[in-house]
Amino acid sequence: MTMPRLTTCTACLLASAAIVLPQAAFAQDAAPAAEVALGDIVVTAQRRAERLQDVPIAVTAIDARAIENRQMTSLVDIMSTVPNLHASNNIGQGSATTVFIRGVGETESIVTIDPPVGFYIDDVVIARQGVNNMALFDVERIEVLRGPQGTLYGRNTSAGAVKIITVKPQFENGFTGEASYGRFNTWSLKGSGNIALSDSSAVRLTALVGDGDGDTYNRVLDKQVNGTKTLGFRGAARFQPGDDLEINLSADWARGIENGRYGFDVSGILRPPADSIYVSSTGTDVRNVGKAWGLHGTLEYKLSDMLSLKSITAYRATTQRYGLDLTDQPVSLYVLYTDNDTGQFTQEFQLTGSGLDDRLEFVAGLFYFNERSTAFIGDYIFSSLFFRKDIRIGTDAYAGFAQGSYKLSDSFSLILGGRLTHEKKFIDITTIADFTGTDFQFTPFAGIPIFDNSTVCGTISPSRPERPVACNLSVTRFTPRVGLEFKPDQDLLVFATWTRGFKSGGWSARVTAAEEFFDFDPETLDSFELGLKSTVAGGRGTVNLTGFYYDYKNIFNTGTAPNGSFGIAISDAKIYGIELETNWQLADGVRAFGNLAWQGNDLARPAAATILLGDRMQRTPSWQGSVGINVDRPVSNRVNILANADYSYMGKHFVSPQNFPSTETGPVNIVNASAGVRLDDRFDITAGCKNCFGDEYFNQALPFPSFGFVTVYPNARSSWTITARARF
Helix, strand or coil: CEEECCHHHHHHHHHHHHHHHHHHHHHHHHCCHHHHCCCCCEECCCCCCEEHHHCCCEEEEEEHHHHHHCCCCEHHHHHHCCCCEEEEEECCEEEEEEEEECCEECCCCCCCCCCCEEEEECCEEECCCCCCCEEECCEEEEEEEECCCCCCCCCCCCCEEEEEEECCCCCCCEEEEEEEEEHHHEEEEEEEEEEECCCCEEEEEEEEEEECCCCEEECCCCEEECCEEEEEEEEEEEEEEECCEEEEEEEEEEEEEECCCCCEECCCCCCCCCCCCCEECCCCCCCEEEEEEEEEEEEEEEEECCEEEEEEEEEEEEEEEEEEECCCCCCCCEEEEEEEEEEEEEEEEEEEEEECCCCEEEEEEEEEEEEEEEEEEEEEECCCEEEEEEEEEEEEEEEEEEEEEEECCCCEEEEEEEEEEEEEEEEEEEEEEECCCCCCCCCCCCCEEEEEHHHHCCCCECCECCCCCCCEEEEEEEEEEEEEEEEEECCEEEEEEEEEEEECCEECCCCCCHHHCCEECCEEEEEEEEEEEEEEHHHCEEEEEEEEEEEEEEEEEEEECCCCCEEEEEEEEEEEEEEEEEEEEEECCEEEEEEEEEEEEEECCCCEECCCCCCCCCCCCCEEEEEEEEEEEECCCCEEEEEEEEEEEECCEECCCCCCHHHEECCEEEEEEEEEEEECCCEEEEEEEECCCCCCCEEEEEEEHHHCEEEEEECCCCEEEEEEEEEC
C-alpha cells in the first residue's frame, strides 16, 4: 500500500549482525553454489517483465524483503539505497518528496512547475510532488530508473522514474498485520487481507493508521512538533476469466495531517540560535494536511503467443493545504499559506510482443494525460503585507511511442525507440495585495490588483526580454533512444545508449511582481550512457557499473532573491559520473549489498536570471556510498534470527542553487540497524534504530539573510522502533 505518510542499543544490534558473519562464511564454503544463489529479480522498467540483469538501463530494484529489512516506511527512505539519488521532504512539507537523480530534480511544488522525476504507482503517473511522500506497506517492489526515460515514460522523466508496484490480490486467503511503537510516541497499525473468491478471482484490502508527537520541540508553543497523523485504505480486485485475460481494479484514499514541519534559523542575526536544530522558536502554530485518492483499472489481453495488449486507465486527485512559518521567529516575519487541488486523468495502451523468429522484442503504445489544478498562495510578510495569488492551470498531453530490441547476432542487439509528444498548457493567474497588516490566511479579500492575465500575457518581461509572455503554451517534442547491447551469455550484459528526455515548460508564478512573471521553455537532456551488468561467483553476486554524461539545457532554477522575493535563473550544464552497485548472497539467509557513486558537473552562466547561481549544481555531492548486511537464518526448526545493519555516506553539498555558504550541508553518515526473531515463519518481533548515532544535517534551506534569517530544515532525528508482524 502506498499512502501520503539509542546509541547503546545500536552497538548491540551491529554486534549481533557481526556475530553471524563467521557462521555465514563457513556455510558459504560448505554449501553448493546453487543453494546460495541470489536468485533473479524481475522488473518492468522497459514496460515488460525482464530479469533486472537483462535490462540495459541503470535500475535499482528494492523488493519487499529489502523494504522491510532496511526499515523503509516512506519514499524518502530510498535515498540510502540508490546511487546518485538525493531525496528529502520539501521545505516545510512532510507530504512532499523532493528527489534529485544525478543532479536533476526540482524543489518547487507549485502547480505551474513540473518535476523532472516521474513518480508512478502501478504504472500510473503522479503529476504533482506536493503529496507524493507515500507510506510503504503491501508493496511488492520499488524500481528507480536513473537517467531520462523519454521514450517509454515520456514527459517529465528527464531525471528518471520512481515506480512503486503494489501487491496484487492472490488466489488464496491470507492476512498480514503489523504493529509498531517507537521514539517520540510514534505508532502505527497496518493490515492487509487477501480473500480468494474463486480460482480466478480475488480481492485484497489494506489499511494503515498512525500518529506521533514529532521529533522537534517548539519552545514558544511548548509542545512537540513535526509529527504526522496518517490514515489510509486501499482495495483491489483481480479477475482472470480465461488464460488470455486478466483484469485488475483498485481504489485508494489516504490522508496525512502534520502538526507543522518547522525549520531552524541558523543565521543568529535577529536572535541567538537555539542549542539544537531540533528546537523551534516560532510562535506560529502551523499544520499541513495532504489528501490523495485514486481509481485504477488495468486490462491485459494476450492476443496471441507473441502479442499482448494492455490498457491502463486511471483518475487521481490530490489536495494539500498548509500554513508555514519560513523564519523561525517568535513573531513570524514571513508566513506562507498554500492550498493546492489537482485532478488528473490518464489513459495508456501498450502493445508488447516479439517476432522475426524471436529476434525482435518490442513495445508500442499511445498515451493521454489531462490535468486541471488550482492553487492559492498567500504571502504574509512583516505583519504588514499580504500578497494573494489565485492560479488555475490545465494540461493536455498526447503521445505515441515505440521501442524495440533486434538481435543482430546471438550476442549483439540493436535498440531503437522514439516517442512523439504534443502538449498544450494554459494558466489563469490573479495577484492582489493588502497593506493593512491583516493576516487573511485562507480567507478571500478585495485587495489592490498587482497583475493578472490581462496585464502580463503578451507583454515583454524585463526578466526575459527576448519574447512576449505567453499564457498558452503548445509544444511538440520527439524523444529518441538508440543503443547497442552485447550479451554473450546470461551472466554478462554490456550496453551503450543515447537517450533524450524533456521536462515541460511552465511559468514563474511564485513571484510577486509583474516584471518577474514569464513563461519558460521545456528543459531537454541528452544522456550518453555506458553500462555493464554481471553475475559472478556462480550466481552468488551481481556487479553492475554505469558511466554517464549529460548535456542538459534550459534548466529552470528558483531561489531567494536579495530583495526578499523568489527569483529564477535559466542555465545549461554538463553532468557526468560513475555508479557501482553490488549485491551478494554470502550464505543461505545472509545477504549483503554495496553501492558507490561519483558525479561532477559544469554549470554554464544563466541566459535569464534574477538570482545569481553558484558554481555547483545543488544536491550533487561528489561522493555517495552505502553498504549493508541482512541475516535471516534458522537457529532451530521453529526460530529464525533476524538482523540487519546498513551504513550510508553522502559528501558535502549545497541545497540552494546560489550556493550560499549557509546552505552547505554534510558530510552525512547514517547507520540503521535492527535485530529480532521469527517464529514458525509467521510471527516476527524486531527492535531497530534509524540514524542510530544521531548524525545531524539539513536537507532543505530557505536563505533570506538580508531580512535577518536563514531557515534550514533538518533531517530526521535518531529514533528507535519495536515492530511485531504476523502472517497467516
